[in-house]
Amino acid sequence: GAGVSQSPRYKVAKRGQDVALRCDPISGHVSLFWYQQALGQGPEFLTYFQNEAQLDKSGLPSDRFFAERPEGSVSTLKIQRTQQEDSAVYLCASSSDRVLVNEQFFGPGTRLTVL
Amino acid sequence: KQEVTQIPAALSVPEGENLVLNCSFTDSAIYNLQWFRQDPGKGLTSLLLIQSSQREQTSGRLNASLDKSSGRSTLYIAASQPGDSATYLCAVRRLVNYGQNFVFGPGTRLSVLP
Numbered sequence: 001g002a003g004v005s006q007s008p009r010y011k012v013a014k015r016g017q018d019v020a021l022r023c024d025p026i027s028g029h030v031s032l033f034w035y036q037q038a039l040g041q042g043p044e045f046l047t048y049f050q051n052e053a054q055l056d057k058s059g060l061p062s063d064r065f066f067a068e069r070p071e072g073s074v075s076t077l078k079i080q081r082t083q084q085e086d087s088a089v090y091l092c093a094s095s096s097d098r099v100l101v102n103e104q105f106f107g108p109g110t111r112l113t114v115l
Numbered sequence: 116k117q118e119v120t121q122i123p124a125a126l127s128v129p130e131g132e133n134l135v136l137n138c139s140f141t142d143s144a145i146y147n148l149q150w151f152r153q154d155p156g157k158g159l160t161s162l163l164l165i166q167s168s169q170r171e172q173t174s175g176r177l178n179a180s181l182d183k184s185s186g187r188s189t190l191y192i193a194a195s196q197p198g199d200s201a202t203y204l205c206a207v208r209r210l211v212n213y214g215q216n217f218v219f220g221p222g223t224r225l226s227v228l229p
Contacts, residue, residue, distance in 0.1 A: 004158075033217065042119070042204050042219030043159070056216075091158060103149065104217065106159040 002026070004107035006092050012113045013082045021077045021110045025094030032075050033104060034067055035091040043091050049075060082114045117142045117209055119220035127226040128195055136190040136223045138205035143183050146208040150179050150190050153202045153222070162203075163190070195227045 005024045013019050025032050031050055035043035036059075045059040051072035060067070064082075069075040079086055089111050093104040118141045128134055138148070147166045151159040163172045163179040165188070171180040178191040188205055202222040209216060 006158075035219075040221070042206070042221045044219070045217060048216065093159075103161050103164050105161065106151075108156075108158040111156075 004092055004094055004105050006090075006107040006110050008110060009108060010111050010113075012115065014115055015082060015084060017082050017114075018078065018080045019082055019112065021079075021090050021112070023075045023077070023092030023107060025073065025075070025092070026096075026105055027073075029094035029096050029105075031095040031097065031104075032069060033093040033095075034075070034077050035093065036061075037089040037091055037109070039088075046077070046090075079112075082112075084114050087112055087114045117145075117207060117218045119205060119207055119218050121203075121205060121220040121223050123223060124221070125224040125226075127228065129228050130195060130197060132195050132227075133191070133193050134195055134225075136192070136203050136225070138188040138190070138220055140186045140188075140207045140218075142209065143186050144209060145183060148179075148181055148188050148205060148207050150177075150188075151204045151206065153204060159204065192225075195225075197227045197229045199227050200225055 007022045033048050034046040036046055037043040047057040047067045048055050049069040052069050064080045066078045089109040091109045093106045095102050095104045120139045122137045149164045150162040153159050165172045165181045176193040181188045202224050204219055204222045206217050206219045
């Protein structure tokens with residue numbers, strides 16, 4: 001497809017379950033970002049990949065959060081032992097450049113609800 | 116730490132009005148600033164990107180200005196339409212490191228009434 005896609009679009013998990021969220025960036029895009037958006041707030045940075053290298057994970061809220069992009073294209077954000085405070089929309093964005101001057105293109109997000 | 120605020124938090128206007136949305140940021144050392152639109156349950160759609168060396172960008176009925184020294188940007192929407200109803204977010208990109216690379220404001224929820 002032409003845009004960034006994410007799956008699933010909606011995920012309901014019981015507290016303590018592990019979840020995996022997938023992001024398919026625009027083909028050829030070098031940079032990939034994950035964001036967490038709480039209700040009524042702007043997105044907050046979680047982590048950044050340049051190709052397969054995770055250059056910054058300073059925004060990950062705890063060690064229960066893990067992200068990977070093993071082949072430099074598709075990325076997975078994994079949350080272990082989910083907690084209610086993890087409920088949010090998780091957005092993925094990609095960008096074509098390394099020097100980070102170009103636009104970020106966002107996917108539709110995955111809405112995670114932890115019961 | 117870069118902080119981004121947006122005023123007003125919500126705005127309701129009748130169709131046809133011109134309106135201005137405001138974005139302020141605390142650290143002027145930015146690479147660029149981007150305005151986005153977010154519809155309920157959807158991702159973000161990029162509207163305008165202003166590089167730090169630019170003063171404004173225009174696209175159709177939208178005009179965004181940037182005053183880096185004062186830490187402000189405005190998004191001007193001319194002749195508003197009901198289809199413009201959405202949340203508008205600004206985000207600043209910093210030069211320093213990837214962790215602070217893109218900082219978003221909380222958004223302005225716009226309702227344009229027919």
